[in-house]
Amino acid sequence: MEKRLALITGGTSGIGLGTAKALAGKFDLALAYAENHEKAFDAAAQLNDCGSEVKIFVCKLDGYQSAKQLYDRVVADFGRQPEILVNSAGRIMDGFFLQTDFSIQEKLIQEHLVVSMAMCQLALKSMYGKRYGRIVNLSSISAIYAKRSQVSYAAAKAGIIGFTKALALEVAHRGITVNTVAPGLIRTPMTSGIINYLEKASPREISRHIPAGYIGEPEDVGSLIAFLCSDAARYITGSVITVDGGRSLGDTGT
Ligand SMILES: NC(=O)c1ccc[n+]([C@@H]2O[C@H](COP(=O)([O-])OP(=O)(O)OC[C@H]3O[C@@H](n4cnc5c(N)ncnc54)[C@H](OP(=O)(O)O)[C@@H]3O)[C@@H](O)[C@H]2O)c1
Numbered sequence: 001m002e003k004r005l006a007l008i009t010g011g012t013s014g015i016g017l018g019t020a021k022a023l024a025g026k027f028d029l030a031l032a033y034a035e036n037h038e039k040a041f042d043a044a045a046q047l048n049d050c051g052s053e054v055k056i057f058v059c060k061l062d063g064y065q066s067a068k069q070l071y072d073r074v075v076a077d078f079g080r081q082p083e084i085l086v087n088s089a090g091r092i093m094d095g096f097f098l099q100t101d102f103s104i105q106e107k108l109i110q111e112h113l114v115v116s117m118a119m120c121q122l123a124l125k126s127m128y129g130k131r132y133g134r135i136v137n138l139s140s141i142s143a144i145y146a147k148r149s150q151v152s153y154a155a156a157k158a159g160i161i162g163f164t165k166a167l168a169l170e171v172a173h174r175g176i177t178v179n180t181v182a183p184g185l186i187r188t189p190m191t192s193g194i195i196n197y198l199e200k201a202s203p204r205e206i207s208r209h210i211p212a213g214y215i216g217e218p219e220d221v222g223s224l225i226a227f228l229c230s231d232a233a234r235y236i237t238g239s240v241i242t243v244d245g246g247r248s249l250g251d252t253g254t
Pocket residue numbers: 009010011012013014015016032033034035036037039059060061062087088089090091111138139140141182183184185186187188189190191
């Protein structure tokens with residue numbers, strides 16, 4: 001029997017790749033990325049013998065038009081529409097609000113929020129007809145737990161929580177779930193700077209920031225997303241699930 005198709009934006013690196021590995025064997029995989037061909041070929045090679053059809057798609061996502069180009073290419077290449085969508089693409093551009101050019105703020109909102117909304121609308125049309133679909137949008141604990149130098153990132157990620165809930169309400173009756181996953185610090189290329197710093201810190205210092213006492217791995221997020229994409233998660237929709245080793249709980253007491 002033909003496997004369902006999962007489209008993962010940002011699927012060639014970090015959390016997106018962790019998700020692809022967790023979904024591999026159960027779903028065919030369309031992995032989208034922006035520019036790093038080497039990393040994308042390596043990701044595809046890692047999934048080589050997984051028993052799923054895996055294809056990579058380069059597309060710099062910056063708004064509706066680029067999202068549509070990507071979606072149409074995926075549909076043309078696989079000859080069918082995805083039943084699973086994971087929106088993980090995006091990068092971070094930290095900087096103090098007053099010192100950051102407004103074009104950077106707009107870019108972040110476009111890449112994280114507008115692209116995720118566009119991908120949802122594109123994918124939902126066929127999910128609606130099939131009366132089946134699973135969508136997971138990546139937010140961040142930065143949407144909930146304020147951090148200096150992340151004003152527009154927080155705005156984009158908080159927007160993702162808001163639109164995911166409202167959208168979940170509109171499509172729940174068609175067997176479609178839409179959820180948000182909000183990671184804390186996860187070891188990926190995006191976070192290499194802070195991780196290099198924390199790796200030199202004492203266990204006590206790490207525990208001051210992360211109650212679990214260690215940095216999360218992409219698989220910690222990927223396994224949750226895979227569950228949300230499974231039939232077993234049919235009754236979970238509109239949820240925001242943090243995966244952060246307790247980081248956003250509050251005072252660590254140390
Ligand atoms: N890592 C964390 O601690 C953390 C915490 C909270 C939330 N998140 C969120 O989780 C998601 C994944 O982060 P990550 O840490 O896994 O990042 P990552 O390892 O840097 O991977 C990002 C992926 O997205 C792709 N990408 C970036 N910008 C894109 C664009 N404009 N168009 C198309 N593809 C694009 C990259 O492609 P290229 O490699 O070709 O550039 C790469 O495949 C992001 O939304 C991030 O905000 C991460």
